[in-house]
Amino acid sequence: MADPARRLDTNVAGDFFVDSTCIDCDMCRQMAPGVFEEVGEYSAVTRQPSNEQEVRQSIQALLTCPTGSIGATGEYDVKSAMADFPMVLDRTDEVYHCGYTSPKSFGGKSYFICHPQGNWLIDSPKFLPMLKKRFEELGGIAFIFLSHRDDVADAAKYADAFGATRIIHKTELKSQPDAEKVIDGIDPIKLSNDFLVIPTPGHTEGHCVLLYKNKYLFTGDHLSWRDTGLRASQAYNRYSWPEQTASLKKLLEFRFEWVLPGHGRWKQLSAADMHQALSDLVVRLDA
Template identity: 40%
Template sequence: VKLEEKERIQLLMSASLAIFLVLAQFCTTSAFAPILLSHPEAAARARHCAFWSGGWGANTAEALMRRRGARDERSRLLLMQAPGVAKLRRAENAPGNVFVDESCIDCGTCRWMSPCFTRSNDKSAVTVQPQSEEERLGALQAMVACPTGSIRTESPDPLSKQATLSFPLPVPGLSNVYHLGYHSPKSYGAAAYLLVREGGNVLVDSPRFNEALAKGIIALGGAKYMYMTHIDDVADHVRWSERLGCTRVMHASEAPRAGLSPGEGSVVLEGVGPWELDSGLRVIFQPGHTRGHTVLLDKEEGVLFTGDHLQKSSRLGFLAAFRRYCWHSWDDQIQSMEGLWKESGGFRAVLPGHGQRLLCTSEQEMEGHLKRCIEWMKEVA
């Protein structure tokens, strides 16, 4: 039977995805990886492959075995993006207008943004349809934030435009921090934030580029700095720095892979810090997840932006690190966590790139959470 042209294109795209997957695993796990990544452009391209194939890290048998599960899962999710599969409504969705399709990569963004979403069979699903206007708006904001466009509606919702224009969205409980939404598939759906302050605003990590969002950021005063925690979450940083005219900040161990060099509209942090980026802003060196991971502390408000270093686990119910996705060294990450409280001087809020936020009523409460996290990290080492 002669295939229709559309079916031929779908088969070709599926085959291309499979080839991409093989190349991604080769680039990050083979003995040739150091050679392949020696060229800046090759390194930049391979970084995206590394995200899907299991991440950066030492090429040891133990490390590769530990990452096999992560690679297999992300390989499965990548292949589910194939045309004809991605648009299917998941059977796990509750009947109603809002649904998640099969292109979901299980980044978890929608689940901490709206209670209508939960995890079901390794992906997100709408298990309770939104009823009130507030619930509908929250679900639609999650749809805007979704990095893969996997949240959809059977029919248009009148609140869709309001949801689209609602970002930057104030973070509840904090007076000067905004969630930027528009998560990027390049960072596996990491959250980005805008810290608004008199000395100049700070863009924390990168959302996917969107002109409406850019105008919203400019309306709040633009951005003096674009601080990036580590290489995984840089996404569209070049476009954002060009649009906002902000100075990019990153650790020297991560900067080359992002194409950053000192003195070219960027600040490259050398050594182990800590560094005072501006009055009341401290960058703290926290290697572990990656070799040059850092976190940013707003000392005045007691807010810590943690990237992929620290988050509140929905599964465990307390602060935790990503054991399965530790690309560099778990021992180093434990050591970093043990020194975090002293180097920071204390904080009351954790805003991660992945995972749930944690806002405490006092620094003492947060210190207790951090001690519990360190105990758990040692238990699973």
């Protein structure tokens, strides 16, 4: 937990605060948007939680912070909130946000899917005994899809714990050299009726996204939502911006309703509206 001695001056007075170890990953602002805001180069508590829901969200933000930069000086039921993760995003198809982001992935989000043919972990949270237990209660992990090298975090530990098959592109193998299934090339690969791997080189050479049920697109660091539209980050591109923009155009061939990124905000729209949002992004990038 955060150090009160390193509490940022940008926090308002009260129990919850952010300290100077914050890496500005945005997770707290996603978990408790009424409490946390970006102030300068860090997040800060700009309004203390005022009801039970906001308190719970603030504790969830504390637990999700990759660097332990959020603190609370009062007495709060943190143990109970630990069981909130993985957190349901869409009950219809049993899609979850894992929480517990890792500093190894700079706070990259990971996701979990309950599936009758074996559950999936998409990228990796911290390896924690209580989170492992929750995964066990949900039926374990059969497959771990890794979008790219930056967000593997503790994937190897979860693979060992559950005997899971890790899926990663060949050019990202240095991050998981003993991965069980290796994707090669740039053509989409159908893993089952529900799962399609789409190579999207650009952010890294072997970056891939995962399309689930033609509804959920797990985008790694390729694509996310910000404010009023989809976005892609040239500032954080690590391989080839021209290839990343070409890969974005490639996604226009597919239909999906959810964008679920590692970094950046997730978003749900109708398939038509999401396709339009992607088209708008491509037009902006071509301008």
